[in-house]
Amino acid sequence: RRPTNGTCKIDKSFTKVYLPTIYGLGFVVGLLANAWGLKCLSKTWKKIGNIQIFILNLGISDMLYIFTLPFLAYAEMKKSWIFGQAFCKITRFCFNLNLYSSIGFLTCISVYRYLGIVHTMRVKGQITQKHSVALSVFVWCMVCLQIIPDLYFEKTPKHILRFCFDTTVNEHVKEYLSYSIWWTVTGFGIPLLVFLGCYGHVAVVLSRRNDIDVTLKEQCLRLVVTITLLHAVCYIPFHVFRNLNLQTRVLQNERLCYKSFGKIYIAYQVCRGLAYLNPAIIPLMYLNCYDDVHVHFRKIRKRARESLDQLTRIVIINNPDRQPA
DSSP states (O other), X not given: OOOEESOOOOOOTTHHHHHHHHHHHHHHHHHHHHHHHHHHXXXXXXXXXXXXXXHHHHHHHHHHHHTTHHHHHHHHHHTOOXXXXXXXXXXXXXHHHHHHHHHHHHHHHHHHHXXXXXXXXXXXXXXXXXXXXXXXXXXXXXXXXHHHHHHTSOOSOSSOTTOOOSSOOGGGHHHHHHHHHHHHIIIIIHHHHHHHHHHHHHHHHHHHOSSSOHHHHHHHHHHHHHHHHHIIIIIHHHHHHHHHHHHHHHHHHTXXXXXXXXXXXXXXXXXXXXXXXXXXXXXXXXHHXXXXXXXXXXXHHHHHHHHHHHHHHHHHHHOGXXXXX
């Protein structure tokens, strides 16, 4: 449709309920799941493997971000940021650090799985924990280098300090769009291609070889499903609509307005909320990488079944008239 001149009127009221709900859900589920996962990791520390080092880093990344969610929820409910510009940048830094370090460590896991299955004999005994630690440090450094430019963009308008933009103020949105596109390519696009290449090759090998352990095949399948879920729910929609929303803001600064701008804004806020759930979904990695976790769950399920049977017997004994015919 043809654009109209003037200011766009976009209804932003739904975020007052939607985003605080997402923040609260991400905080509660993410905190409990990651605390439990890190506890399981501490119990198996002596037999920690190469991939588990990346899992540990994922948990640390989640915990650093989770504790900023209550502040974001409060500000969104009040529609006012009262914690100052410095803390605004800290919360956005923690979100970006969590998002892109998660993508980085998931990519490392994908590469390790690829090497372990496709080039088993070639890399056997060659990859050590020192390599995993060095690669983890490299991921943290690369992510920080990508995020640092974001800190130079203003997050709160000079005359309206009650706002805390997740990108930047309108005066710098055109420059931020260029940065965001570069960031999307380097921080998400390239890792996505690595993930697709690794697991595409792994899928072909697993389908052709019969000498691979069934448990390993199942573990790889669960891992692929989890990482694919993260990309489909959290990462791809967020990056697509973040850049589209920035483009609409650039056009609005040029006094152009399309009716689709409102839909793009709503879609971006929905995808942004899903990206905030990243710390609540990441703990699924614990289920994929620890056999002890599955044993623990089977024990819990067995105990729950035994408790239910015992409770049923007690009810029947105390109420003989209600026994089934």
